[in-house]
Amino acid sequence: MNLEELMAFFGRNPMLSMALAGITAALIYTEFARLFRGYKSLRPAELTGLINRENALVVDLRPIADFDKGHIPGAKNVQMSQFDPENKQLAPAKSLPVVLVCKTGMTAGGAAQRLKKAGFEKVYVLDGGIGGWQQADLPLAKGRG
The missing domain is CATH 3.40.250.10 (Rhodanese-like domain)
Structure with missing residues (x-):
């Protein structure tokens, strides 16, 4: 799969794209919070x-x-x-x-x-x-x- 196909997939599936972005952001936040919690x-x-x-x-x-x-x-x-x-x-x-x-x-x-x-x-x-x-x-x- 190349970048063009990936962008086309995201364009056809906006809800899946937003869900993926949200899950990715949540994972990144959780890992950073874990590093700085003390x-x-x-x-x-x-x-x-x-x-x-x-x-x-x-x-x-x-x-x-x-x-x-x-x-x-x-x-x-x-x-x-x-x-x-x-x-x-x-x-x-x-x-x-x-x-x-x-x-x-x-x-x-x-x-x-x-x-x-x-x-x-x-x-x-x-x-x-x-x-x-x-x-x-x-x-x-x-x-x-």
Whole structure:
């Protein structure tokens, strides 16, 4: 297919052309936003390595009932409604890696941005949240842990 045929296709299919342009713009925006958000996403296997190598603090932002049903071993539960970077469990960890966990990985992004603004050096979000952890067949602890 040459450029002339491609231009003819776009001319005959304006809706497809606009959809392609929109999807391309959305992908570019998403990738640039990811570069400048200040925190990184971790896969479950990367989290286990970070816990073992660098004594990462895992903060579970889910409601206490969900936390009690199953959480990453060693995680601390901090309710999103009470989330504060100066929290007594969080403040001492400013130089440690801090990994935020929620149900799907979406809520933790906002909390991660707050930690970065408060001066935390190494902030991560668990990709896929606790659901991603479970899909990787990694163990959960029960109770208040």
